Amino acid sequence: MARFVPLSQAVAENLGNGDSVAFEGFTHLIPTAAAHESIRQGFRDLTLIRMTPDVVYDQMIGMGLARKLVFSYAGNPGVGLLRRLRDAVENGFPHKLEIEEHSHAAMANAYEAGAAGLPCAVFRGYRGAELARVNPNIKFIECPFTGESLAAVPALRPDVVFIHAQKADRKGNVLVEGIVGIQKEAVLAAKRAVVSVEEVVDDFSDLHPNLTILPHWTVADIAVVPGGAHPSYTHAITRVTTPNI
Amino acid sequence: MMSRPEFTPNEMMTIAASRALKNDDVCFVGIGAPSAACNIARLMHAPDITLIYESGTIGTAPDVLPLSIGDGELCDTALTTVPVPEMFRYWLQGGRITIGFLGAAQIDKYGNINTTVIGDYDCPKTRLPGGGGAPEIATSSQEVYITLAQSKRGMVEKIDFYTSFGHGDGGDHRQKLGIDTKGPTLLITDLAIWKPDPVTKEFTVVSLHPGVTRDQVQETCGWSVKFADGVEETPPPTDLELATLRDLKARTEAAHKGA
Numbered sequence: 001m002a003r004f005v006p007l008s009q010a011v012a013e014n015l016g017n018g019d020s021v022a023f024e025g026f027t028h029l030i031p032t033a034a035a036h037e038s039i040r041q042g043f044r045d046l047t048l049i050r051m052t053p054d055v056v057y058d059q060m061i062g063m064g065l066a067r068k069l070v071f072s073y074a075g076n077p078g079v080g081l082l083r084r085l086r087d088a089v090e091n092g093f094p095h096k097l098e099i100e101e102h103s104h105a106a107m108a109n110a111y112e113a114g115a116a117g118l119p120c121a122v123f124r125g126y127r128g129a130e131l132a133r134v135n136p137n138i139k140f141i142e143c144p145f146t147g148e149s150l151a152a153v154p155a156l157r158p159d160v161v162f163i164h165a166q167k168a169d170r171k172g173n174v175l176v177e178g179i180v181g182i183q184k185e186a187v188l189a190a191k192r193a194v195v196s197v198e199e200v201v202d203d204f205s206d207l208h209p210n211l212t213i214l215p216h217w218t219v220a221d222i223a224v225v226p227g228g229a230h231p232s233y234t235h236a237i238t239r240v241t242t243p244n245i
Numbered sequence: 246m247m248s249r250p251e252f253t254p255n256e257m258m259t260i261a262a263s264r265a266l267k268n269d270d271v272c273f274v275g276i277g278a279p280s281a282a283c284n285i286a287r288l289m290h291a292p293d294i295t296l297i298y299e300s301g302t303i304g305t306a307p308d309v310l311p312l313s314i315g316d317g318e319l320c321d322t323a324l325t326t327v328p329v330p331e332m333f334r335y336w337l338q339g340g341r342i343t344i345g346f347l348g349a350a351q352i353d354k355y356g357n358i359n360t361t362v363i364g365d366y367d368c369p370k371t372r373l374p375g376g377g378g379a380p381e382i383a384t385s386s387q388e389v390y391i392t393l394a395q396s397k398r399g400m401v402e403k404i405d406f407y408t409s410f411g412h413g414d415g416g417d418h419r420q421k422l423g424i425d426t427k428g429p430t431l432l433i434t435d436l437a438i439w440k441p442d443p444v445t446k447e448f449t450v451v452s453l454h455p456g457v458t459r460d461q462v463q464e465t466c467g468w469s470v471k472f473a474d475g476v477e478e479t480p481p482p483t484d485l486e487l488a489t490l491r492d493l494k495a496r497t498e499a500a501h502k503g504a
Contacts, residue, residue, distance in 0.1 A: 026300050026329055027315020051329070052377075075374030089372045101361075104299060105338070105381040108330040124338050127424050128410025129380040134366045149423060179300045179320050182329045235317055 002172025002216045007223035011037040019159040020047035026181030030232035031164040058082040068098040072107045113155035114189025125151040161190035164229045172216030178235025196225040254435035260482045262433040271295040272344045279346035299378040301327045309500040345386030356411030356429030359404040376408045383409035390431045395465035412446035452477040
């Protein structure tokens with residue numbers, strides 16, 4: 001059953017030092033406020049997971065929260081390179097950062113495998129790609145039916161996943177719409193999920209039946225944080241303000 | 246009176262790239278130069294082209310160019326928007342993409358692309374963003390088009406990291422790895438149009454943009470450039486192509502300035 005709590009409490013009671021954690025959002029709905037709260041609370045030794053780490057992951061790395069980063073595209077999409085990440089990788093500042101690098105296809109499949117309760121994801125990928133040489137978590141298996149060589153990566157099972165969404169209803173069911181990204185899979189792959197939302201409404205009875213909804217029993221805590229994705233955006237509610245980054 | 250319109254090398258690159266796309270293509274669009282070319286194609290001769298961005302937007306028709314692959318504009322104007330795992334599994338891996346359109350930080354003569362590191366992977370001189378969707382776009386799309394502005398830093402004899410596989414060491418290297426898609430079939434730069442040699446798969450200049458010399462192509466390329474027999478001249482941008490591109494850029498600038 002989802003609890004409605006302040007963001008500071010949701011972060012404090014779900015995240016711990018040494019945890020693996022994903023603040024997911026695929027350019028849209030980036031849970032920036034939750035990530036900033038984790039910086040304020042000063043966590044350490046985190047394994048940060050995210051397909052597209054951007055400026056808020058850069059800040060967490062620069063503030064020394066991360067021991068390891070699992071990612072597939074370390075660019076601030078459309079805006080540029082991540083300076084603090086580069087400093088950590090190139091110069092070991094503020095400390096050495098372990099990296100586990102994948103392709104988008106691999107991470108998307110790995111989250112889906114986590115949500116599906118599988119130990120690994122199997123897909124047609126990494127053919128001729130050199131990441132397979134430098135990342136020991138990329139392996140190849142033979143299809144038992146056709147003999148085709150397929151890529152395999154471990155399922156992602158973060159201790160905690162934070163996402164931002166448009167709405168919750170009073171029971172704690174969650175609506176995500178627009179570019180839905182990887183958030184549903186990430187929440188279902190996680191041991192604990194925390195959602196920040198723009199607003200709480202009475203119920204979702206007027207919504208189209210296929211709109212993406214996370215049932216309240218898949219979410220640990222919900223915090224109401226209007227504008228919680230800034231400087232990213234919330235489809236139909238807030239606009240992107242990337243030039244401020 | 247028709248005068249030959251003035252245009253920049255970058256405009257020529259975008260327009261030449263746009264002409265390569267067909268109305269029935271299903272195109273997986275990389276951000277930056279590919280995105281401009283794909284949208285000019287849609288606004289000119291290919292109104293029904295299906296443009297797909299890796300954020301899950303299928304059949305999108307943005308009025309302005311997106312800053313990133315996840316702009317709301319892409320979702321607002323798309324036929325449908327699907328989750329990211331579905332994008333990569335059903336649509337890309339499923340073989341439904343006819344053209345994967347990629348940019349590159351570093352490329353070699355066989356169309357292998359590096360967007361990961363300059364220098365050694367473990368101790369890089371420069372850490373680049375990485376592969377994102379490109380490693381699988383390069384191998385699961387039926388064909389791959391690449392576009393970048395020429396420079397000796399960008400077009401090198403040996404890339405530092407094989408982020409996305411092109412033709413490997415050339416010849417039948419793709420088939421040897423069990424990759425049954427065509428790989429890079431077209432390279433469009435600000436100076437020329439290149440196609441792979443049918444046997445060696447080395448990119449070869451087949452068309453020079455108007456006013457460009459062979460020396461200019463060689464001076465801005467890190468490998469020894471091969472030219473096809475009978476190199477053609479790329480038709481210059483038409484007035485309509487240029488106006489369409491400039492309008493799109495002006496709309497884009499105005500929209501993002503106000504963001």
